Amino acid sequence: MVFPHCRTALASTVLALGLTAALTGCGGSSGSADSTDPANPADDSGEPATELTIYAAASLQAVFDDLTDRFADDHPQVSVAATVYDGSSTLATQLIGGAPADVFASANEPTMQQVLEAQLIDGEPVDFALNELVIAVAPGNPLGIESLADLTEPIENGENGENGELPLTVSCADEVPCGHTANSLLEAAGVSPRIVSQEQNVTATLATVLNGEADAGLVYRTDVLTTDAAAEAVTIDGAAEHPNRYPIAVVNESQAPETARDFVDFVVSDEGQQVLESYGFGTR
Amino acid sequence: MTPTNVHSAVRTPTGLWIPAGAGLLFLLLPLVALLLRIDWAGVPAVLTTPAALRALGLSLVTAGIATACCVVLGVPLAVQLSRLHGWFGQLLRSVVMMPLVLPPLVGGLALLMLLGRGGVLGEALLSLGLRIPFTTAAVVLAQIFVALPFLVISVEGAMRSADPDYRWVAEGLGARPATVLRRVTLPMLRPALVSGVGLSFTRALGEFGATAMFAGNAEGVTQTIPLAIYTAFNGAGVGQDTALALALMLICIAFVTLVVRWPAPAERVQRGQRGEVMS
Numbered sequence: 231m232v233f234p235h236c237r238t239a240l241a242s243t244v245l246a247l248g249l250t251a252a253l254t255g256c257g258g259s260s261g262s263a264d265s266t267d268p269a270n271p272a273d274d275s276g277e278p279a280t281e282l283t284i285y286a287a288a289s290l291q292a293v294f295d296d297l298t299d300r301f302a303d304d305h306p307q308v309s310v311a312a313t314v315y316d317g318s319s320t321l322a323t324q325l326i327g328g329a330p331a332d333v334f335a336s337a338n339e340p341t342m343q344q345v346l347e348a349q350l351i352d353g354e355p356v357d358f359a360l361n362e363l364v365i366a367v368a369p370g371n372p373l374g375i376e377s378l379a380d381l382t383e384p385i386e387n388g389e390n391g392e393n394g395e396l397p398l399t400v401s402c403a404d405e406v407p408c409g410h411t412a413n414s415l416l417e418a419a420g421v422s423p424r425i426v427s428q429e430q431n432v433t434a435t436l437a438t439v440l441n442g443e444a445d446a447g448l449v450y451r452t453d454v455l456t457t458d459a460a461a462e463a464v465t466i467d468g469a470a471e472h473p474n475r476y477p478i479a480v481v482n483e484s485q486a487p488e489t490a491r492d493f494v495d496f497v498v499s500d501e502g503q504q505v506l507e508s509y510g511f512g513t514r
Numbered sequence: 515m516t517p518t519n520v521h522s523a524v525r526t527p528t529g530l531w532i533p534a535g536a537g538l539l540f541l542l543l544p545l546v547a548l549l550l551r552i553d554w555a556g557v558p559a560v561l562t563t564p565a566a567l568r569a570l571g572l573s574l575v576t577a578g579i580a581t582a583c584c585v586v587l588g589v590p591l592a593v594q595l596s597r598l599h600g601w602f603g604q605l606l607r608s609v610v611m612m613p614l615v616l617p618p619l620v621g622g623l624a625l626l627m628l629l630g631r632g633g634v635l636g637e638a639l640l641s642l643g644l645r646i647p648f649t650t651a652a653v654v655l656a657q658i659f660v661a662l663p664f665l666v667i668s669v670e671g672a673m674r675s676a677d678p679d680y681r682w683v684a685e686g687l688g689a690r691p692a693t694v695l696r697r698v699t700l701p702m703l704r705p706a707l708v709s710g711v712g713l714s715f716t717r718a719l720g721e722f723g724a725t726a727m728f729a730g731n732a733e734g735v736t737q738t739i740p741l742a743i744y745t746a747f748n749g750a751g752v753g754q755d756t757a758l759a760l761a762l763m764l765i766c767i768a769f770v771t772l773v774v775r776w777p778a779p780a781e782r783v784q785r786g787q788r789g790e791v792m793s
Contacts, residue, residue, distance in 0.1 A: 283732075312565075312733035324730050328631035328640075329648035434748035441754060 280486045282493060283330060284313045285321045287337035287407065287476065288431035289361060289449075292456045293509040294335070300505070301496050308489055317406040317431030318342075325350055325481065332484040333493055335476060337361070337432075338407035342477040352487060355477035358498050360512030362473050363411050364463040366439045366447040366454050371462055373397055373445055378416060378466055381423035381446055396424040397445035400438045403428040407474055408435070412448035415466055436461065450474070452510040473512055545765065552758045560759035568734045569742035570763065576650065576738065577718040580657035584714045587658075588665035589707070593699065595666065596673035607670075614663045621659050622727025625652075630728075652729035653736050657718035664717055668710030669703055676702050712771045719767060739764055 282301075286294045291313075298310040314321065314329075318336035325331060326348045334351070335358070336342045342355050367375050373385055375397065384394050402409030409428060416422070423446075429435045432449050439447035440460055447461075454463040478497055480490040496502050503513045560566060595606060613621055629646045630636045639646060646652050684698045685691075722740035729736040731745060739760055747757035 311735075314730070314732045316731065324648060326631070327626060327647055328636075328645060329730055329732075330645070429748070431748070437748050 279307055279309045280489050281309050281311050282332050282486055282489050283311045284333045284335070284493070285325065285329070285331040285481075286313055286315055286333075286335040287318045287321070288315045288433040289337055289408070289453055290335055290476070291315045291433065293452070293506055293511065296505055296509070297497060297502060298493075300501070301493055304496075305489070305492070308486075315431075315433070317402065317408075317429075319403075319405040319407070320430055330483075330485070331481045332486050332490040333478065334481050335478040335497075336407065337476055338410065338474045339477055340410070341407055342479060345479075345481075350482045352480040352482045352484065352490075355479035356494060356498055357475045357514050358478050358502070359476040359506045359514065360473040361450045361452055361476065362512070363408070363415060363448060363466055363469045364451045364454060365466060366436060366449045366457075366461045367445065367464055368439070368442070369459060369462050371464065375446055375464055377464075378419045378421045378423070382421055385445075398426045398443070399423040399446045399448070400427045400429060400435050400444040401425055401448040402432055402435050403430060406430060406432070408432040408448070408450060411469075411472065411474055414472065415448075415469055418468060455510040475514075476511075548758065548761060548765075551754075552762055553755050556755055557759045557762065560756050561763060565733055565737075565742065566756075566760060566763075569737055569739045569760070572650070572653070572734070572736075573719055573738040573740075576653045576657060577715055580654050580661055580718040581711055581715045583654070583658050584662045584665045584718075585707070585711060588662050588710070588714075589669055589700075589703070591662075592666045592669035592673060593695070596670050610663050610666050612663075613660050618656075618660055618721060618723030619727055620723075622656055622724035622729075625656060625659060625724065625728040629655075647728055648730040648732070648736065650729075650735055653725055653738060656724035656728045657721050660721050660724055661714040661718040664713040665707075665710040668706050668713060672703050672706030673699075712774065716768045716771045720764060 282298075284294065284298065294313055294315075298313060302308060302310050314331070316324075318338065318341040321329075321334065322336065322341050322344045325334060325345050334342070334345060336345075339355075339357075342351070345351055346355070365375060365378070365381070367373065372387075373380075374387065375381065381397055381399050384396055386393060401412040404410055404413055406429075408431075426444060427438060429438070432453055435447045436449045436453045436457070438444045439449075440457065451463055454461050478494050480487055480494060484490045497506075498514070507513055561570075591610065595603065595610070598606060626633065626647055628634050628636065629639065629652075631640065631647070636646075646655070680698050680702070681694055684694045689697070719738075720740055721738070722744065725736065725738055726741060726744075731737050731741045733742075737745065743757045743760045743764070746760060747754060749756075
């Protein structure tokens, strides 16, 4: 009664130190550079489950969830951790900062190049898919956008009193593959639309269009296909000639390099390529 | 001696309610709007998805550990700080307050510069086999960084306003510093400690910027509720409803913590004066 605080403080100390040590152990070794954890063998010889961590571009979310499910079905001793999807540039920054991953799939070659230059790639990256940029608009294309140039035409048939305003456009930031392609295409067309936000990944850009906060978004064709008709894709002239090439590679400090290589091989295999095609990706 | 009722002390101009009311509405209306936009029927389904449960579990565990660490580190810091007067004390107090005025993103960046690959301590830790960034431990560290000031300020404020006589008397009666601390100082701090713990916990729970920078956003490992909300909101197809439901969870936890935390002001003054030694 006189020193409940002493007991509380003592208990807190023990708890804090104990749990922090446990967490550092768990967090630190679940992908640390030189883990001595024997439960993660680097082969598929049927020993305790190997965990595979994949860092993939945001536009790959739907197709890679499918591919990882299939891979996990074919390899029962492999457990695929929840894939980290984000803008390729964000992922590259995290990898260079020390984030643990076994496989990295980016949405263009320059981003993969950054990770290569940081000497974090084991072997050579392999191109596994192509993707084409489109303009995502609301279903039914209410503003009648047919090309990039239309993004600079004031609205004439708007319903909410926005006549005379330019359509609100969103794209990805330039360092994100999707944004880089968008800027190249805009420059080639000599067009400067009203970009109200530049997001860090393509899913966020698409979400802004789906929420109705923007009239048009510069995203990939495959992204619009995942929306189940909640958005429409308008083809951009010349986009098909300048697709994004997606490379995939094994990360250098992977805890499971054999499994990672197996996954990369699976993605470029016939079955993997068929799955990619079914989601709207061009094949290598 | 009972203190006078502070609530009816001095009259203020009635017109003060105009800006005061505007400020209050500004804080209240967005929350009300959020609650109105929630699809209440869909909330249980959203909150029981594996991703949401993992985020909740991770948030509670990491915030709990971070708060415990804040107590262990913050109480001694506050006690020592309260004894320092003059410019040195002010300097140290400013250092402690930095995470409050810096954007949390900058805090996360700073932690990365210290403990990341190529960081000041990072390389040394890596050579020992300890990788910290982008792990669950990194989440805890980021949360401690932003929540510690809350605890220190809360406790230090109480220390400075507490009546020093009790401690003098204890010392005069022959108690050693450790005994004074244990039997007089710490019991006096209990209300401030409770409120500091509540504030630190909710701050740690709601931490986003430093976590995103330093720990990343991997589901189950480092994706706390705020990161889950951000991901859900930016996730086409998953979108707004999930984000709103997760936000609701945070609002409820924050509300409960705040309501439980605050003893009435007059009661706090009384407790401070009595020092609660005999509790």
